[in-house]
Each structure stands twice: as C-alpha cells, then as structure tokens.
Amino acid sequence: MSEPDLPAGVERREIAGETRLATEGSPVYGEPTADGWRAWDPERSKLGGMFELGLDTGLSGGETVLYLGAASGTTVSHVADFAGPTYAVEFAPRPARDLVEAAEPRDRLFPLLKDARKPETYAHVVEADVDAIVQDVATRGQATVAARNARFLAADGRLLLAVKARSEDATAAPKAVFEGALDELRETYEILETQRLDRFHEDHLGVVATPR
Amino acid sequence: MTDTDADAGWFAGRAADEAAGRDPVEAARERIANGETDRPRDWPALAVESGFADSTDDYYDRLHEATVAATRATVRERERADDQQLIHAVRAMDDCERTANELAERAAEWAGSLFDDAEPGIEGARAVAARDPDGELERRAVSLAERVVGLAAERDALAETIDRIAPPVAPNLAEMAGPELAARLIALAGGLEPLAKKPSGTVQVLGAEDALFAHLSGRAPSPKHGIIYTHDYVRNTRPEDRGSAARALAGKLTLAARVDHYAGERRETLHDELRERMATIRARAEDGTDGDAEVDA
Numbered sequence: 001m002s003e004p005d006l007p008a009g010v011e012r013r014e015i016a017g018e019t020r021l022a023t024e025g026s027p028v029y030g031e032p033t034a035d036g037w038r039a040w041d042p043e044r045s046k047l048g049g050m051f052e053l054g055l056d057t058g059l060s061g062g063e064t065v066l067y068l069g070a071a072s073g074t075t076v077s078h079v080a081d082f083a084g085p086t087y088a089v090e091f092a093p094r095p096a097r098d099l100v101e102a103a104e105p106r107d108r109l110f111p112l113l114k115d116a117r118k119p120e121t122y123a124h125v126v127e128a129d130v131d132a133i134v135q136d137v138a139t140r141g142q143a144t145v146a147a148r149n150a151r152f153l154a155a156d157g158r159l160l161l162a163v164k165a166r167s168e169d170a171t172a173a174p175k176a177v178f179e180g181a182l183d184e185l186r187e188t189y190e191i192l193e194t195q196r197l198d199r200f201h202e203d204h205l206g207v208v209a210t211p212r
Numbered sequence: 213m214t215d216t217d218a219d220a221g222w223f224a225g226r227a228a229d230e231a232a233g234r235d236p237v238e239a240a241r242e243r244i245a246n247g248e249t250d251r252p253r254d255w256p257a258l259a260v261e262s263g264f265a266d267s268t269d270d271y272y273d274r275l276h277e278a279t280v281a282a283t284r285a286t287v288r289e290r291e292r293a294d295d296q297q298l299i300h301a302v303r304a305m306d307d308c309e310r311t312a313n314e315l316a317e318r319a320a321e322w323a324g325s326l327f328d329d330a331e332p333g334i335e336g337a338r339a340v341a342a343r344d345p346d347g348e349l350e351r352r353a354v355s356l357a358e359r360v361v362g363l364a365a366e367r368d369a370l371a372e373t374i375d376r377i378a379p380p381v382a383p384n385l386a387e388m389a390g391p392e393l394a395a396r397l398i399a400l401a402g403g404l405e406p407l408a409k410k411p412s413g414t415v416q417v418l419g420a421e422d423a424l425f426a427h428l429s430g431r432a433p434s435p436k437h438g439i440i441y442t443h444d445y446v447r448n449t450r451p452e453d454r455g456s457a458a459r460a461l462a463g464k465l466t467l468a469a470r471v472d473h474y475a476g477e478r479r480e481t482l483h484d485e486l487r488e489r490m491a492t493i494r495a496r497a498e499d500g501t502d503g504d505a506e507v508d509a
Contacts, residue, residue: 123252
C-alpha cells in the first residue's frame with residue numbers, strides 16, 4: 001500500500017535523533033526543534049495522528065482551512081505552518097489565550113473565540129469555500145457540529161474529523177458511537193475514508209469526508 | 213440599512229466608525245465578537261471590492277491584526293468575570309425568585325377578592341397584570357401583579373447571565389454541574405478558591421448544613437447530599453444508590469473546582485471518569501444489585 005504524500009511544508013525530519021513529522025515555524029508548546037523545524041507530536045494532535053497513520057487527507061499545502069476546536073493552538077499552529085489562511089475557532093477563554101500567542105507570529109492564522117456549534121456567530125469573519133475543515137471538538141454532537149459548518153466548505157473540499165467516542169457517550173461501545181456519528185455525517189457528507197486513531201488517541205475515529 | 217453582501221462582513225461600517233470618532237480597533241473587536249450572519253461569503257474579495265483592503269494580502273494582514281486583538285481583548289474580558297460577580301448574580305436570582313413568589317401570593321389573594329378568575333402563582337400574576345383595571349383598588353392590585361411579573365423576568369435574565377458567566381469563571385465545574393449549580397456551590401463556599409480547598413465530603417453536603425449539624429449533635433443520620441441533590445446524577449439515581457452517586461459526583465466536582473482554580477483549563481478526562489463512574493452506579497439498578505444503603509448507614 002503506497003502512502004499518500006504529505007502536504008508540502010510537512011516533512012519527516014531528523015529531530016533530536018529521531019525521524020519525526022515536522023513543520024517549519026516558531027515553537028508553540030515547547031516541542032523539540034531543529035533548523036527551524038518543529039516536531040509534530042502525533043500523540044498530541046489528531047491531525048498529526050492522521051498523517052502518521054497515512055490517511056489520505058487530500059491536503060497538499062497552501063489551503064484555506066477552518067479549524068474547529070483549536071484549543072491552545074497545538075495542532076492549528078502546525079496547520080498554519082503549511083496551509084494558507086487558517087481560521088482557528090476555540091470556545092474556552094483560557095486555552096484561547098495560548099492560541100492568541102501561537103497566532104501572533106503567524107500572519108495567516110486567525111484566532112476566534114467562538115462556539116463551533118454556532119457558525120452564524122463567525123460566518124461574518126470566516127470566508128466561504130474553504131478547502132478544508134479540520135474538526136477536533138470534544139463535545140457531544142460532533143457530527144452535528146460538522147454538519148452545521150458544512151456551509152463553509154467548498155464543494156470539492158475536505159472535512160478532516162476526529163470523532164471522540166467518549167465525548168458522545170462514555171458508556172457505549174466506541175464502535176456503536178462511531179456508527180451513529182457516521183450515519184449522521186452521511187446526511188451532509190460523503191465519507192471517503194475512516195480509520196481508528198487508537199495507536200495515538202484511544203477511542204478516536206479519524207474521518208475524511210467531502211460535501212455531498 | 214441595505215444588506216448588501218459586504219455589509220454583512222466584519223469589516224463593514226469602518227468608514228462610519230471612523231467618521232463617528234470610534235476607536236477602529238475597539239470597533240472591529242466588537243464586530244468580530246458580536247456580529248452574526250448565516251451565510252459565509254468571499255470576504256477577502258468583498259473587502260477589496262468595497263475598498264476596505266487594497267488586496268487580498270492586505271485584507272489578510274488586517275484580518276490577522278483584528279482577530280488577534282479582538283480575541284485577546286475578549287479573552288481578557290471573559291477572564292475578568294470573576295467568582296464574586298457570579299455569587300452576586302446567583303444570590304440576586306434567588307432573592308428575585310423568592311420575592312416574586314411571595315408577592316405573587318399576596319397579589320393572588322388580593323386579586324381573588326376583586327376578580328372571579330384569579331389564579332395563584334407567577335402565571336396568575338401575569339394574567340392579573342394584563343387586566344385593564346377599573347378604579348383605584350383594581351389599579352393597585354394590577355400594579356402589584358406587574359411588579360411580580362417584572363421580578364420574575366429579572367430572575368430569568370439573571371439565570372441567563374449566570375449561564376453565560378459561569379463557564380469562563382469555572383469551565384470544568386460549570387460543565388459538570390451546569391452553570392446554575394456551579395454558581396450555587398461557589399456561593400455556598402464563598403468563592404472558587406475556598407471551594408477548591410474544601411474536601412469532597414464537605415462539598416457533598418454543602419447546602420445541607422442544618423442536617424449536618426443535627427447529625428453531629430447526634431440527632432439524625434448523616435446527610436447524603438446537599439445542594440448537589442439538584443444534579444441529575446443524584447436526583448435521577450434510585451434512592452438506594454444516591455449515596456454512591458452523591459459521593460462520586462462530589463469527588464469529581466471538587467477536582468473540577470481545583471482544576472478551574474489552579475489550572476483554569478478544560479480537563480476532559482475528569483468528565484469522562486465521572487460519566488463512567490455514574491454508568492457503573494446506575495448499572496446496579498439494572499443488574500438488580502443491592503444499593504449502598506448499608507455503606508451510608
């Protein structure tokens with residue numbers, strides 16, 4: 001099985017004696033760096049895990065991205081390093097403070113303190129037809145969040161979603177939770193690929209989808 | 213105002229703001245924070261078209277500057293909403309509710325002597341307030357009912373405010389307990405820091421001080437729960453498991469308060485663990501396993 005190419009700007013590089021996924025940019029969370037490249041830890045990032053596991057994200061670099069659930073900016077800072085204009089939505093003020101710090105030196109990363117369940121509160125800022133939506137929100141109703149935000153995505157765009165089983169129902173079997181989420185997603189999206197991210201993130205499902 | 217496409221964007225109205233002498237950074241912050249529209253559009257192109265930016269690159273530079281400033285300012289503002297304000301809000305809400313109910317009784321009693329169809333409670337007061345009074349006595353009774361309706365509305369407005377300010381003050385506690393119960397726990401403890409310093413057993417019986425002192429003086433069994441009884445995990449667990457449920461909930465609420473006070477960031481595992489623990493406790497009812505009555509006794 002041939003592995004899909006990494007986007008331009010994401011490379012496997014030798015950092016601190018190990019070959020690691022990396023992007024070029026200023027460090028954000030104390031990650032190891034070498035020659036201006038920062039290691040991208042797949043255990044701390046769902047998208048990093050998806051790259052590491054070889055999912056075909058359809059990203060080639062330079063895309064316009066809407067990132068939902070940016071938290072303190074760990075993953076979205078890497079995204080902004082290789083993508084084009086990147087909108088980062090985070091709801092909680094404390095992590096958003098760190099997100100702002102990560103965004104400051106990245107001139108195409110736009111931090112927004114908004115609730116991803118309410119896209120109408122940021123549709124006046126986030127542009128239409130983005131190339132990719134990356135979603136990592138740990139709340140119930142993750143498929144609903146993806147459906148509501150479909151309005152931002154270009155017809156041939158990609159949804160890169162990490163579904164966290166425990167956020168939906170901590171007691172149900174993850175498999176059943178994933179099935180339910182995928183069923184709901186299919187109303188808005190065509191599912192292109194799914195893969196469990198368990199090697200890096202327990203009880204998470206990585207999903208690549210495109211609007212129907 | 214005509215709603216052309218560009219008018220719906222965050223950058224609209226800048227010329228008017230400048231003409232009105234408003235600080236452009238503050239004005240942009242407000243629009244980014246409070247603006248709304250249903251449909252995203254090609255904002256970079258519209259911004260260039262409308263003359264806001266010279267080029268797409270220039271637009272993105274301005275967007276970066278504006279979103280960084282706006283988000284930083286809003287974060288600061290939300291963090292200032294502190295626990296003491298939350299305590300004022302929850303106490304004021306309770307006062308409004310209690311007073312509204314008391315006055316509603318008085319208004320209903322009075323209205324009952326004047327009108328045939330006077331009903332008790334806030335809803336009854338609402339009906340009386342909507343009447344067209346005839347004569348001085350009816351005017352007074354209707355006016356009294358209007359105060360009741362006003363107080364009830366204030367109570368609802370305070371509840372909405374609590375829903376909004378509790379999550380930034382205590383994100384984990386508010387998520388776990390719901391904003392209102394979180395505010396009550398903080399109020400009973402006297403603040404987030406004192407709550408964070410309380411042992412879980414104290415949190416479990418906060419609001420049940422009468423029962424606790426009755427127990428300590430040997431007159432009653434120990435209370436299983438205080439105000440946390442209002443939480444679904446306690447109230448909707450069968451009676452024989454409520455002690456376990458209250459203990460589990462109080463334990464995690466205590467940790468949530470500590471994370472909120474000392475770290476201030478959302479901690480997902482805390483919520484997962486509580487959900488799992490509650491599922492185990494509630495599964496006892498389905499298995500027909502004995503509850504924990506003997507443990508609590």
